Amino acid sequence: xxxxxxxxxxxxxxxxxxxxxxxxxxxxxxxxxxxxxxxxxxxxxxxxxxxxxxxxxxxxxxxxxxxxxxxxxxxxxxxxxxxxxxxxxxxxxxxxxxxxxxxxxxxxx
DNA sequence: GGCTTGACTTACA
DNA sequence: CTGTAAGCCAAGC
Numbered sequence: 475x476x477x478x479x480x481x482x483x484x485x486x487x488x489x490x491x492x493x494x495x496x497x498x499x500x501x502x503x504x505x506x507x508x509x510x511x512x513x514x515x516x517x518x519x520x521x522x523x524x525x526x527x528x529x530x531x532x533x534x535x536x537x538x539x540x541x542x543x544x545x546x547x548x549x550x551x552x553x554x555x556x557x558x559x560x561x562x563x564x565x566x567x568x569x570x571x572x573x574x575x576x577x578x579x580x581x582x583x
Numbered sequence: 584g585g586c587t588t589g590a591c592t593t594a595c596a
Numbered sequence: 597c598t599g600t601a602a603g604c605c606a607a608g609c
Contacts, residue, residue: 483606502591513604518590543590550590
């Protein structure tokens with residue numbers, strides 16, 4: 475009806491990320507596919523423009539290797555890591571998420 | 584309208 | 597496991 479094309483990929487991505495259940499994670503690639511793009515980088519690009527006080531759970535987005543996409547030791551890494559831990563996400567290593575990362579399916583431990 | 588930049592991914596060595 | 601290369605495409609200048 476309305477030619478509201480204003481719903482940019484940018485908005486769509488954030489919308490999807492908002493729907494990731496607490497305690498679960500998704501990959502950039504998974505989200506990219508959901509919004510209909512073949513470029514997972516755009517997901518990261520969208521998240522990068524979020525403000526610090528955003529309500530979007532950006533920290534629930536990790537890369538396809540099951541890791542946080544920030545250099546270990548960086549502030550962003552520490553923040554994301556602790557937020558995930560706080561939600562019950564478990565790590566095998568300091569960086570590898572011990573969950574099934576495809577979509578936000580149940581943690582099959 | 585063209586060129587550069589990416590919080591990525593997959594493939595291969 | 598690590599490292600390098602090519603592909604992908606919206607946003608911003």
